[in-house]
Amino acid sequence: MMSAMHTPTLYRQWAxxxxxxIHSGALPPGERMPSLRDLMARHAVSLxxxxxxxxxxEREGLLEARPRAGYFVRPRRPLASLQEPQPSAPDVAQYVGIHQRVSEVLxxxxxxxxxxxxxxxxxxxSLYPGAAxxxxxQRALRAQPDIFSQxxxxxxxxxxxxxxxxxxxxxxxxxxPDELVVxxxxxxxxxxxxxxxxxxxEVIAVESPTYYGLLQILESLGLQALEIPASPHTGLSLEALEMAARQCPGLKAVAVTPNLHNPLGCVMPDAHKRQLLRWCQRHDIALIEDNTYTPLYDAGPPLAAIKAWDDSGQVIVCSSLHKILAPGLRLGWIAGGKWHERIAMLKYSQSRPNELLPQLAMTDYLSSGALPRHLSTLKRTLRHQREQMADAVDRLFPAGCRFSLPPGGMSIWVELPGELxxxxVFxxxxxxxxRISPGVMFSNAGRVDHCLRLNAGLPYTREVDRAMHTxxxxxxHTLNQAPAGRGKATHA
Amino acid sequence: MMSAMHTPTLYRQWAxxxxxxIHSGALPPGERMPSLRDLMARHAVSLxxxxxxxxxxEREGLLEARPRAGYFVRPRRPLASLQEPQPSAPDVAQYVGIHQRVSEVLxxxxxxxxxxxxxxxxxxxSLYPGAAxxxxxQRALRAQPDIFSQxxxxxxxxxxxxxxxxxxxxxxxxxxPDELVVxxxxxxxxxxxxxxxxxxxEVIAVESPTYYGLLQILESLGLQALEIPASPHTGLSLEALEMAARQCPGLKAVAVTPNLHNPLGCVMPDAHKRQLLRWCQRHDIALIEDNTYTPLYDAGPPLAAIKAWDDSGQVIVCSSLHKILAPGLRLGWIAGGKWHERIAMLKYSQSRPNELLPQLAMTDYLSSGALPRHLSTLKRTLRHQREQMADAVDRLFPAGCRFSLPPGGMSIWVELPGELxxxxVFxxxxxxxxRISPGVMFSNAGRVDHCLRLNAGLPYTREVDRAMHTxxxxxxHTLNQAPAGRGKATHA
Known part of the structure; x- marks a missing residue:
């Protein structure tokens, strides 16, 4: 047995x-690894x-194999390098406020x-069809002269x-159309x-980390956010959710962003989506799905919303054209499933129907057939910008920084070394x-205080590059000032 | 003594x-009363x-004196004919839902x-400056080409x-400007x-009746509406409020529409406004003032908001340009007094800032100096329409109907006879x-179930006149069908 264990120990040691x-930069990104023959000779190991x-x-994302050329140091630390959360039961003491912190940052x-x-x-x-x-x-104004007076x-x-x-x-x-509310x-x-x-x-389960706007809403409504660890690769941990639900029998809803999660950028696998839906149906827990980023996925065929599998009205899907068409318009929508009537009433009592002009203009745009072309350009540009920014993180940020390179959208999520x-940094x-978005905004539980979100939505200009250097x-600098035990080193 | 009482009894008898x-229509509106000489001769009474x-x-509003022409039957039952509420302590059992009722009506x-x-x-x-x-x-669109993309x-x-x-x-x-939120x-x-x-x-005191939208908001937020009787002439009864507050020591706010109350149309006297403000300041109760209709007052110099006297931030004033400039735009604003910071945070977390285009267009309009002219025309038109509609109520509605003729705005409030x-009727x-607005929408307490609100905002066309006949x-017809004891007659 000891002998059988020997080989793994040896390869692990050299790995x-x-x-x-690679981390120290001695083997820089793009550098060719010694060939298998060289490795055998140099370290006196077997093939x-x-x-x-x-x-x-390679599996750890540090090398990539190029056909007929051997192994090379990967040009950047890949998505896989973000750490998986420890599976754990949620800490109910984490029900603390986010308002103050987010408000201060804002x-x-x-x-x-x-x-x-x-x-x-x-x-x-420049990425949006502002002129169209x-x-x-203008067409809507001409078509409906009474638009402001009716x-x-x-x-x-x-x-x-x-x-x-x-x-x-x-x-x-x-x-x-009549199950939607604008x-x-x-x-x-x-x-x-x-x-x-x-x-x-009452208690709402959310991904940890999650969009700070959601935490703000929860707190301002007097709701409790129960943070469920989310994997940077597959999103919400269903195991952790089940553990949490056993602790919180009154759980009212699970709020998730399954596609291009904000801030992680990850996508929940379809199997998880279906599993989560069935679980919510079985326990009659509302499944609130934020679907805003879905159209920005660029790594394959279009993603499905969880709502796509919803056969019982259990899913409330929330979305917006904000990120894909018009950041200056506030055109969102909700399909409330079995809560539709109540949602329509709440919308009426909270702010009355939305104004017509932006809706008519957007209808005109959407029916012009321009959306697919626009989306395709937008996604290509965002991908390029994400790669440039990720590359900069990779080139410039200190060793020990890990980051995501999501399959769509505009966010880069960076883990700083240790407990920085x-x-x-903010x-x-x-x-x-x-200006950056510090991780502290995205969780009450302190799980991502050492992370930050960068916006890759801007063209990677020289000015942005200088900012990335800074x-x-x-x-x-912050790392060097960090007290002993908070940096990478585990002993002073 | 008995002899001294004789004369009053006699004139009262003939009155x-x-x-x-007059009520039966035997003496129709506009008809000339017999002269004093005729009355003396006809009824053998003294001058x-x-x-x-x-x-x-005349005092009771049934006759009017015309100089050098004698007395005439008043063309309509005047404002004074609306009944004063009985001063009474609020009934806490009135904390019942309005949603269901309002939702059904809507x-x-x-x-x-x-x-x-x-x-x-x-x-x-046609009453609003839609073209301007x-x-x-269009000017704002040209000036800010990036308006939808920023x-x-x-x-x-x-x-x-x-x-x-x-x-x-x-x-x-x-x-x-920085104490306002759009x-x-x-x-x-x-x-x-x-x-x-x-x-x-928690409990919020409101006028009874009050705007049904306010009752909907209260209920949807899980707040309790404590209805305080309002006079159709002077609005909220301060005595009733003080009685109510003693019963509800945890009262958090008083929400009022002091100027051109919806639906009553009345105006709170300035002395009451100041008294209410001082009372709220003394008890540290928020005073929420709906100021939407104020600019539509047309019976004298502009009305002051209660906020005008607020020296401590106790008043939260809520308003809108909806009724005076653009029913198709949702341009409201709030000045939150000492709650400003919290309100700004809640607005951000609830719906983010409003879109720019309508704000820029309205800024352009307001700074053009066109508002005073527009308001003056609007008020004149609305007054004419109110008078026409009130006249129709007076001419056409059954005896026993009472109604308001408010000093501004577009609402006519009608009390139906008895407990109809x-x-x-709705x-x-x-x-x-x-379509009318039944009184049942404006109170949970059942105090105005026999009332209705009519919109005098429309030109009094032949179609509207036919509708008023109908x-x-x-x-x-409803009156005739009413069960015994519910109509005017007190015995079957």
Whole structure:
């Protein structure tokens, strides 16, 4: 037995050696690994040990195999390098406020003008069809001269509801226009969904980390956020959810972003989506799905919303055209499933129907057939920008930084080494005119305080590149100032 | 003593005789009363009895004196004819839901297409500067080509906030732009105000009757509405409020519409406004003021908001440009006083900032100086329409109907005779293609179930006149069907 264990130990030992060389920069990205023959000779190991060494590093994302050329150091630390969360039962003591923290971050962001704003989750204005929407707006103004003087009909704007129902087909959702309600962005949709299914004091399960806007809504409604660990690769941990639900028998809803999660960027596998849906159906727990980023997936055929499998109205899907078409418009929508009537009433009582003009302009745009072309360009550009930004993180940020390269959208999620505080980095970066979103905004549970979100929605200009250099220095500096035990080293 | 009482009894006897003749239509509106000489001869009474008879009927609003022409039957029953509420302590058992009732009325209203819609509280499209706002919108589109592609700044639209602060001066409020938040209409403003000051389960005092939208918001937020009787002449009864507050020590806010109350149309005297404010300050109870209709007052110099006297931030003022400029836009605002920070946070977390285009267009319009001219025309038109509709109520509706003729705005509030159910009238009228707002929407307490609100915002066309004839018949018919004891007669 001891002898059988020997070979793995040997390949692991050499794998660690090369991993260290790669992390330290001694073997820079793109560099060719010694060939199998070289490795055998240099370290006096068997062919199978040399093969296992390389395959292990490949699996760990440090090497890539190029056909007929051998192994090379991967140009950047890949998605896989983000750490998996420890599976654990949720800590109920984590029900603490996010408001104060998020409000402080937002207030500071307002106070200090940022030369380079990497804090958002939004494409640059040039990426959106602003001119087409302006023309569509002008057409709508001409077509409906009374548009500002007519009171709004309670039932909403029928052609826009129709266009949304058609748009939802892209994520494999078959929705009738009269099960939709137009909202002020996905934010109002989420607010209405939560108001519809839960009373103050009740508990909602959310991914950890999750979009800070969701945590703000929960807290402002007096709801409790129960954070369920999410994998940076597959999203919400269903095992952790089941454990949590046993602890919280009154769980009212699970709120998830299965496609292009914000901030992780990951996609929940279809099998998990179905499993989560069945679980929610079985326990009659509302499944609130944020579907905003789905159309920005660019690594394969279009993703399906969980709602696509919903045969019982258990899913409330919330979405918006904000991220894909018009960051300056607040055109969101909600399909409330079996809570539709209550949601429609809450929308009416909370803010009345949305104004017509943006809905008519958007209907005009959507029915022009321009969306697929626009989306294809948008996704190509965002992919390029994500790669450039990830490359910069990889080149410039200190060793020990891990990051995602998501299959769509505009966010890069970075884990800083050790327990480095992203809030310290946020403050220091803001002093240099650079705004980022610190991890502390995305979880009450302190699980991602050492992470930060960068916006790859902007073109990777020289100015952004300079900002990335500065940010790298800020992180390096903060790292050096971190008290012993908080950096990478485990002993002082 | 008995002899001294004789004369009053006599004039009262003849006054009742003539009042009955007027109510029955035997003496129609506009008809000349017999002269004093004729009365003396016809009824063998003294001159002083004849004079007292006429003065009594004049005081009771049935006659009017025309100089050098004598007394005439008043063309309509005047404002004073609406009944004062009985001063009484509130009944805590009145904390029942309005949702279901309002929702049913609204749903029915959606289902049956109304040929004539008298249910709103809104002017006809022709009364609003739609063309000017369209041009202003086009200018804003040209000036800001990126308007749909730029994400919205958290701080809102500075020029619009500035314009609103200036507009607020008309109601004698001195507000800084940075104590204002733009909202989706007054509805969202009221929602935010209530979310800011109270937690679910807590109690808010409201006028009874009050705007049904407010009752809906309260119920949807899980707040308790404590209805305080309001006089149709001076609004909220401060005595009743004080009695109620002693019963409800945890009262969190008082929500009022002091100027052109919806639905009563009355105006709270300035002395009451100041008294209410001081009372709220003394007890640290939030004073939520709906100021939407203030600019539509046309019976004297502009009215002041309660906020005008607020020296401690106790008043949260909610308003909107909806009723005065653009029923098709949802441009509301809120000045939150000492709750401003919390309100700004709640707005951000609930629906993010409002879109820019309508704000920029409205800023353009407001800064053009066109508002005073527009308001003056609007008020003149609305007054004329109110008078025409009140005249129709007076001419056509059965005896025993009382109604308001408010000093501004577009609502006519009608009390039906006895305990006639406005809901029955609503249903019957809807069958005839006429939509009204039944009193049952405006109170949980059942105090105004026999009332209804009519919209005088529409031009008094032949179609509206026909609808008023039909409505009168519907009321007459419902009255005849009313069970014994519910109509005017006190015995079967």
């Amino acid at each position: 660690d050696h090369y991993a260290q060389a 199978s040990t040399a093969v296992q060494l390389c395959r292990t590093l 207030a500071l962001s307002q106070r200090y003008p940022a030369k380079v704003n990497l804090s958002g989750s939004c494409g640059a204005p 929407l302006r023309l569509a707006t 009171p709004l009909a309670m039932a909403g704007c029928a052609p826009f509801l129709q266009a949304l129902a058609q748009h939802a087909l892209d994520a494999q959702m078959t929705l009738s 909202t002020h962005g996905c934010t109002e949709a989420l607010t209405l969904a939560l108001r519809a299914v839960a009373q103050p004091g 505080s992203s809030l310290a 403050h220091a970066a803001l002093q240099q005119g650079i 940010l790298a220095q800020v992180i390096e | 009742d005789h003539y009042a009955q003749a 002083s009895t004849a004079v007292q008879l006429c003065r009594t009927l 749903a029915l209203s959606q289902r049956y297409p109304a040929k004539v819609n008298l249910s709103g509280s809104c002017g006809a499209p 706002l369209r041009l202003a919108t 994400p919205l700044a958290m701080a809102g639209c500075a020029p619009f906030l500035q314009a609103l602060a200036q507009h607020a001066l008309d109601a004698q409020m001195t507000l800084s 909202t989706h209409g007054c509805t969202e403003a009221l929602t935010l105000a209530l979310r800011a000051v109270a937690q679910p389960g 159910s406005s809901l029955a 249903h019957a009228a809807l069958q005839q293609g006429i 409505l009168a018949q519907v009321i007459e």
